[in-house]
Amino acid sequence: MNRLLVMTAGVILGGLLLGDLAGCDNKPSGSEKIKIGFLVKMPEEPWFQNEWKHAQRCADKYGFDLIKIGASDGEKVLNAINNLAAQGAKGFVICAPDVRLGPAIVAAARERNLKVFSVDDQFLGADGQPMKDVPYMGISAREIGRQVGKALYEEFKKRGWKIEETGACCIAHDQLPTAKNRTEGTRDALTEAGFPAEKIYVAQEKTTDTEGGFNAANSVLTQYPEVKRWLVFSMNDEGVMGGVRAMEGRGFTAETTIGIGIGGSTCEIEFKKEKPTGFFATCLISEYRHGYETAELLYKWIKEGTTPPMYTLTAGVIVTRETQEQKRRELGLID
Numbered sequence: 001m002n003r004l005l006v007m008t009a010g011v012i013l014g015g016l017l018l019g020d021l022a023g024c025d026n027k028p029s030g031s032e033k034i035k036i037g038f039l040v041k042m043p044e045e046p047w048f049q050n051e052w053k054h055a056q057r058c059a060d061k062y063g064f065d066l067i068k069i070g071a072s073d074g075e076k077v078l079n080a081i082n083n084l085a086a087q088g089a090k091g092f093v094i095c096a097p098d099v100r101l102g103p104a105i106v107a108a109a110r111e112r113n114l115k116v117f118s119v120d121d122q123f124l125g126a127d128g129q130p131m132k133d134v135p136y137m138g139i140s141a142r143e144i145g146r147q148v149g150k151a152l153y154e155e156f157k158k159r160g161w162k163i164e165e166t167g168a169c170c171i172a173h174d175q176l177p178t179a180k181n182r183t184e185g186t187r188d189a190l191t192e193a194g195f196p197a198e199k200i201y202v203a204q205e206k207t208t209d210t211e212g213g214f215n216a217a218n219s220v221l222t223q224y225p226e227v228k229r230w231l232v233f234s235m236n237d238e239g240v241m242g243g244v245r246a247m248e249g250r251g252f253t254a255e256t257t258i259g260i261g262i263g264g265s266t267c268e269i270e271f272k273k274e275k276p277t278g279f280f281a282t283c284l285i286s287e288y289r290h291g292y293e294t295a296e297l298l299y300k301w302i303k304e305g306t307t308p309p310m311y312t313l314t315a316g317v318i319v320t321r322e323t324q325e326q327k328r329r330e331l332g333l334i335d
C-alpha cells in the first residue's frame with residue numbers, strides 16, 4: 001500500500017469516527033458477554049486460521065465472544081473497526097495489512113473506546129519507528145532467522161555440497177520489519193558460519209504468499225543458471241514453498257534443494273507428501289501463543305484492567321518432516 005493510501009485511510013477513519021461518536025457507549029456492562037475482535041491481514045493463510053482457532057479456544061474458556069475478521073487492506077480495517085464498535089466490542093487483536101496504518105488504527109480505536117493489541121507485525125508510527133505504546137506480540141524475528149541460517153549451513157555441510165556449485169536464494173520482503181529481520185538473521189548466520197556473502201542472491205517478493213515466493217525465486221533462477229544446488233529461505237513457509245516450486249520447475253529436487261521455512265502450519269502439506277521435496281525443514285513458531293495469549297491478555301485488560309506486557313517475543317524451534325508432528329504436539333499446536 002502506498003503512503004497516499006495510508007494517509008487517505010487515516011483521514012477517512014478520522015472523518016467517519018467524528019460523524020458517528022454520539023451514543024457510542026461500549027464500556028463493559030454487568031452480565032453482557034464481552035466481545036473482542038481478531039483482525040488478520042491474510043485470512044486464507046493457515047498461520048492466521050490457526051491463530052483464530054486458538055483465540056476461539058480462549059474465548060470458549062473465558063466465555064467471551066470472538067469476532068474474526070479478515071482485513072486485507074486499509075479500507076477493510078476501517079470497516080472492521082466500525083463494525084466492531086457497532087456491535088459493542090471492547091477491543092481487538094490485529095495483524096495489520098500494512099504496519100504504517102498503525103497511527104490511523106490507534107486513533108480510530110481510541111475514538112471508539114476500543115483497546116488494541118497488535119500481533120505478528122508491529123505498527124510503525126509516523127516517524128517510521130515501532131509504536132511502543134501499543135502492546136505487541138511477535139516472533140523473535142532475527143534470532144529465528146539465525147536458527148534457519150545455522151540449520152541451512154549444517155545441512156549443506158552434511159551433504160558435502162561443493163560451495164562452487166551452490167547458491168543461496170533469499171526471498172526477502174524488506175518493507176515489513178519482521179520480515180527483514182528474519183531474512184537478515186539468516187544471511188548473518190550463513191555468512192558467520194562460512195558461507196560466502198556473494199553467493200547469497202536476494203530477490204524481493206511483492207507479496208508474502210506462495211506466489212510471491214515463486215516469482216521472486218524465478219527471477220533469481222533466471223539470473224544464476226550456473227548454480228547446481230540451492231539453499232532457499234524467506235520470511236515464512238509460503239515464501240520457501242514458492243521458491244521450492246520455482247526450483248522444481250527448473251528440474252531441482254529434494255537432492256539439490258534445501259529449503260527451510262518459518263511457520264509450521266502451511267508447510268504441513270509439504271511434509272505430508274509421500275516423497276520428500278526440497279522443503280527440508282521449518283522453524284516452528286507458536287500460533288497458539290499468538291492466538292490464545294493475545295486474546296487472553298486483551299480480555300483481562302478489558303475485564304480486569306490488567307495492563308498487558310507491551311512487548312513479547314516468542315521463540316521458534318527447527319523441525320523436519322520427521323520431527324514436526326511430535327514437536328507440534330508438545331507445543332500444544334495440535335491435539
Ligand code: FCA
Nearest residue numbers: 047095120121139208236
Ligand atoms: C507475519 C507473516 C506471517 C507469519 C507471522 C508470524 O505476519 O506474514 O506469515 O509468519 O508474521
